[in-house]
Each structure stands twice: as structure tokens, then as C-alpha cells.
Amino acid sequence: MTQPIIKLNPHLFFGGNCREAMEFYKSVFGGELVLTLYGEGPPDAHKDPKANSEEMKSKVMFAKLSGVITLLASDNPNNTEAENTGQFGLSLEGSDESIFKGYFDKLAEKGQITAPLIKQFWGDTFGMVTDLYGVNWMVNITANRD
Template structure:
């Protein structure tokens, strides 16, 4: 098997909603396992929390995520971004439109100094996204 690097996002109690949202953006197959299914927590309040979620698209995109247990600290912040880049302008603009809806655009998707179209946004779950369309026409 080839080694892959996959983004893995942590949430407090919204992993299921977030992963379902990303499935609505990218399509693909979503699998979700809960703490209860694997007897991973004795806390009754955590039985429906997501222990592991994985979205895999037909194009090979993989995004993973989970809820952080109540006993573990979760610090949200801006120390990471998920980057989408490629040449398919229609596909990437579609992702941009869906990801930025209900969120906040920090840099509009526009012509960048290096010649591509580039934008930055935070989706409605607070995840920072970078979108770069290589060589897109002006």
C-alpha cells in the first residue's frame, strides 16, 4: 500500500455533522464509528460521539475526523489549514462555494500574483480551507 498523508480533524461534539457536511461538498463514501460501538468510553454521554469518521471520494480524496473525548483538551485555533488544489476549475469553484457557504471568507477566490486563482475561507465548523486553481483563465 502506498503511504498517504490525510487531514484528520478534531471536533468536540460536531464530528458527525461536520463529516456529513464534507460529504455533501465532496461526495464519496462516509463511514462513521462511535465510541459506543467500540466500547471506547464508559461515559454514557459519549456513546454517540464519533470515534472515527472517514470520507473517501472516487477521486481519491480522504478526510478523517472525530470527536474529542470529554476528558481530553481540545483547543481550536488557526494552526492548520486544509488545502485543495488542481486544474479542474469547475470542480474547485464548486468546492469553494459549498465550503464558504455559512462560513467566513478570509481571502476571496481571485487571481493571485502567481497567476492562479486562490482563496481562503473558514467553513461553518471553523476549519480553514485554501483553494488554488492552477492556471485558471482570467
């Protein structure tokens, strides 16, 4: 019996700046960005009256960045204030040092490095950064174990 293919894609919620954040992530990771706005659906399409408000029509109902990673996001109609999402971290792992160092450096622009990207005792290069949108990232560059 074969196992089903399962993907776990993070979905980030923003307080009104989802488009800006996702365009930033596209500049970091590349890929294709597709955005759907709350106002693009039929009137009263959402059960939540806040999602049907004039204020939300220009906000992002669903965003998907597809490429080397898949990242989903939306603006939260119940929270229109930008906030630090720091309750979790997204972990990137790979073996191409130049690519992953580039991701780390771009995520750190206007953000905060919480652990420098350095060689660790377990052999990998690891660092942590909180980006300008309050999302915590862990970058692990795997050591060549040949």
C-alpha cells in the first residue's frame, strides 16, 4: 500500500499588509504570486460580516506563493492591526550555502537576526531571523557528510 502524498503549507495571517509581505517573500524566494482580494468575490460571499466590509475589499483574501517553497497568506478581517506573529517559526533547510545564505540575508533586511548564521556543533550552519513582518525564520544549511 502506497502512502498518500501530503504537503504541509504554512498559512500566514496579516493585519492588512498581506500584499506587501507576500511581495517581499516573492523577492526573497522567487516564484509565482497569486492574490485574490476580498472584493473580487460576490457580495456577501463570506459569513463573517467584517470580511464583507468596504475596508476589506482591497485586502487579500488568499495569497499563494509557489516556487521553491509554497507559502499561503491572507489578511485577517478580525484583526486589522499589523502584529508580530511570533508564536511560531518557519524552518528552511537545504545544502546550497550560497542560496540559503542569500535567503537569510534578505529575510534579515529591516528585520532582526536573533541567532547569527554560523557553523554549529552538530556540523550544520544555522541561524535565526525575525523578518520585518514579525515572522520567525530558522535557516539550516546542511553539512556535506560524505
